[in-house]
Amino acid sequence: MAVDTATATTQRRLSSAGGPPGQRSGDSGTPRKPAGTLTKMRRSWRAYAFLSPGLLVFSVFTVFALLFGFYLTFHEWNLISQDKPFVGLDNYVDMTQDAGFLKSIVNTFYFTGASVPITMAIGFFLALMLNQAIKFRGVFRTLFFLPQVTPFVVVAIIWKWLYNGDYGLFNYYLLKLHLIREPLLWLADQHLAMPAVILMSIWSGVGFSMVIYLAGMQGIPQELHEAAKVDGAGSWARLRHVTLPQLAPTTLFLLVMGIIGSLQVFTQIFVMTKGGPVERTTTMVYYIYEAAFKFYEMGYATTLAFVLFAITLVFTWIQLRLYRKADL
Amino acid sequence: MSATAVEVLQPHEIERRDAIRPEGAGGRKRRWLRYGVIYLILIPGSVLFVGPFAWLVSASFQHTGDIFSWPPQWIPQNPTIDGYLEFAKTGALRWFANSAFVATSVTVLQLLLNSLCAFAFAKLRFPGRDAIFLVVLATMMVPPQITMIPNYVILQHIPFFGDNDMFGNGGHGMLDSYAGLIVPGAVSAFGIFLLRQFMMTIPDELLDAARVDGASEFRVYRQIVLPLCRPVLAATAIFTFMAAWEDFLWPLIIISDPGKFTAPLGLAMFVMKNQTQWGMLLAGSVIATLPMVIVFMIFQRQFVQGVAMSGIKG
Numbered sequence: 001m002a003v004d005t006a007t008a009t010t011q012r013r014l015s016s017a018g019g020p021p022g023q024r025s026g027d028s029g030t031p032r033k034p035a036g037t038l039t040k041m042r043r044s045w046r047a048y049a050f051l052s053p054g055l056l057v058f059s060v061f062t063v064f065a066l067l068f069g070f071y072l073t074f075h076e077w078n079l080i081s082q083d084k085p086f087v088g089l090d091n092y093v094d095m096t097q098d099a100g101f102l103k104s105i106v107n108t109f110y111f112t113g114a115s116v117p118i119t120m121a122i123g124f125f126l127a128l129m130l131n132q133a134i135k136f137r138g139v140f141r142t143l144f145f146l147p148q149v150t151p152f153v154v155v156a157i158i159w160k161w162l163y164n165g166d167y168g169l170f171n172y173y174l175l176k177l178h179l180i181r182e183p184l185l186w187l188a189d190q191h192l193a194m195p196a197v198i199l200m201s202i203w204s205g206v207g208f209s210m211v212i213y214l215a216g217m218q219g220i221p222q223e224l225h226e227a228a229k230v231d232g233a234g235s236w237a238r239l240r241h242v243t244l245p246q247l248a249p250t251t252l253f254l255l256v257m258g259i260i261g262s263l264q265v266f267t268q269i270f271v272m273t274k275g276g277p278v279e280r281t282t283t284m285v286y287y288i289y290e291a292a293f294k295f296y297e298m299g300y301a302t303t304l305a306f307v308l309f310a311i312t313l314v315f316t317w318i319q320l321r322l323y324r325k326a327d328l
Numbered sequence: 329m330s331a332t333a334v335e336v337l338q339p340h341e342i343e344r345r346d347a348i349r350p351e352g353a354g355g356r357k358r359r360w361l362r363y364g365v366i367y368l369i370l371i372p373g374s375v376l377f378v379g380p381f382a383w384l385v386s387a388s389f390q391h392t393g394d395i396f397s398w399p400p401q402w403i404p405q406n407p408t409i410d411g412y413l414e415f416a417k418t419g420a421l422r423w424f425a426n427s428a429f430v431a432t433s434v435t436v437l438q439l440l441l442n443s444l445c446a447f448a449f450a451k452l453r454f455p456g457r458d459a460i461f462l463v464v465l466a467t468m469m470v471p472p473q474i475t476m477i478p479n480y481v482i483l484q485h486i487p488f489f490g491d492n493d494m495f496g497n498g499g500h501g502m503l504d505s506y507a508g509l510i511v512p513g514a515v516s517a518f519g520i521f522l523l524r525q526f527m528m529t530i531p532d533e534l535l536d537a538a539r540v541d542g543a544s545e546f547r548v549y550r551q552i553v554l555p556l557c558r559p560v561l562a563a564t565a566i567f568t569f570m571a572a573w574e575d576f577l578w579p580l581i582i583i584s585d586p587g588k589f590t591a592p593l594g595l596a597m598f599v600m601k602n603q604t605q606w607g608m609l610l611a612g613s614v615i616a617t618l619p620m621v622i623v624f625m626i627f628q629r630q631f632v633q634g635v636a637m638s639g640i641k642g
Contacts, residue, residue, distance in 0.1 A: 044454035054441035061512040069478040149624040151574040153592035154613040
């Protein structure tokens with residue numbers, strides 16, 4: 001989660017981080033003979049000492065990894081075979097003709113398009129309710145947040161069980177309520193598998209949206225509501241004209257974070273469906289994982305990963321633009 | 329949810345001040361109606377959220393046969409701890425020790441390395457500072473799935489590790505090792521950024537005073553800056569620990585020795601292999617969840633603050 005949350009903020013901060021970086025008093029103003037860069041670097045060896053352990057790890061596993069990844073996309077880099085020939089743009093060309101990969105993009109967008117808005121909407125309504133002075137609201141908040149602190153693999157295991165065709169609780173209660181005539185094979189049914197995965201993801205993600213929305217709501221100045229009330233605005237009008245506009249940055253944040261997170265959906269697919277039935281739940285990361293670690297085509301898989309990266313960047317770019325437009 | 333429900337849920341309508349403000353009986357009645365509707369939604373809602381957990385805990389204390397009973401037993405009729413005992417016997421407890429070790433190491437290393445870098449970026453001047461910081465910032469948007477494949481190959485070729493020679497060939501490098509789980513995650517661009525932003529708010533006069541008194545830069549960092557950063561450090565520590573505890577894809581890729589499985593990986597592999605032993609699996613799931621819930625309960629306040637800090641205030 002931490003990593004997921006990470007990204008959105010950054011963008012916002014980027015714009016504000018331009019200020020003067022921690023000036024030490026007395027450094028400026030004194031007319032001194034400008035020293036050469038080398039001399040300066042030698043003088044600031046302490047700074048480099050502070051940086052070096054972190055930067056060493058960072059440059060190997062992030063900077064170099066990215067560059068090396070880019071290099072891989074131009075090679076047929078099979079983990080098993082000895083020679084790893086340069087193949088130019090072949091990987092990129094293959095990708096455009098790879099029906100399986102294109103389908104995984106469609107599946108990923110299906111997952112994202114359904115799970116993100118619904119998760120946000122439910123989180124919003126829960127936050128609205130839990131922002132009231134009701135009793136036990138702390139307890140309710142904790143309960144709705146519980147799936148967030150559960151290891152995701154465990155969530156997937158529980159839901160795999162709930163969806164079980166023969167013994168699952170879903171079928172039991174749906175049959176009992178006469179909502180269905182015969183047990184459904186949730187995860188094995190072509191048309192139900194993806195909705196089932198989406199439902200489970202909504203369940204586990206609602207708590208996060210709720211907490212973020214609650215924080216947003218508590219940041220709305222009380223005076224705005226008071227002023228609207230004085231002007232005769234009813235509950236509905238205040239929700240529409242005060243709460244919702246004030247929460248626009250929160251909504252944007254959750255939307256972009258949700259989209260970026262959903263584009264990377266993997267764990268629930270791996271545990272619950274293995275991409276099946278008939279690849280109906282094969283998402284991009286799952287497809288990339290199989291290309292790399294089932295077929296050992298590291299070069300091709302990295303090419304696909306870069307496409308995922310490009311899609312992520314598009315959404316990040318939209319977010320940046322929206323933030324700038326809204327002057328947040 | 330219908331429009332009427334939305335109207336009822338309007339926030340800020342009721343404030344604590346209401347108690348003081350004189351209010352007609354009609355208003356009070358409406359408020360109770362509103363609260364009634366809220367509870368009517370929240371209580372069944374929370375059952376949907378707690379139900380699966382309640383069932384998990386209950387089923388973990390049942391015999392495998394009872395777990396499959398129809399109708400499901402919510403309260404175990406023949407309670408048993410066999411699931412837990414069997415689970416312990418398979419050596420699976422080791423996964424939890426592994427997870428604890430890996431998550432703790434990653435957290436400690438990140439706190440140390442992130443804060444060292446952040447201190448240099450925020451409070452020291454040196455050639456190349458802004459350029460290096462820009463690179464760190466730029467990589468914050470890179471999803472880990474992008475670097476995972478190159479990193480797999482890089483780990484395989486770390487010199488002198490796992491029977492590798494000095495050129496990184498011949499062995500398996502850091503693959504299938506604890507180091508492979510820990511080292512790539514030992515520093516985080518976002519962590520550096522967050523801490524750096526916080527350190528920028530610490531007045532330089534405070535640091536200069538210590539420097540005048542002859543404190544070394546390291547002492548300034550250790551005895552002045554770090555203590556002031558405690559709230560941010562606490563929040564990031566919790567997030568880092570939880571993220572490392574439940575990380576799945578990376579261990580799945582690089583670990584093949586069951587003795588080095590982390591808890592999520594072990595459980596997932598368990599699902600793959602022994603489809604039938606649900607008692608054990610559910611017991612393991614409970615054990616994997618408990619540390620997270622405990623950490624959350626203890627640090628709830630910091631946790632929510634952390635969510636707000638990294639998410640909203642930005």
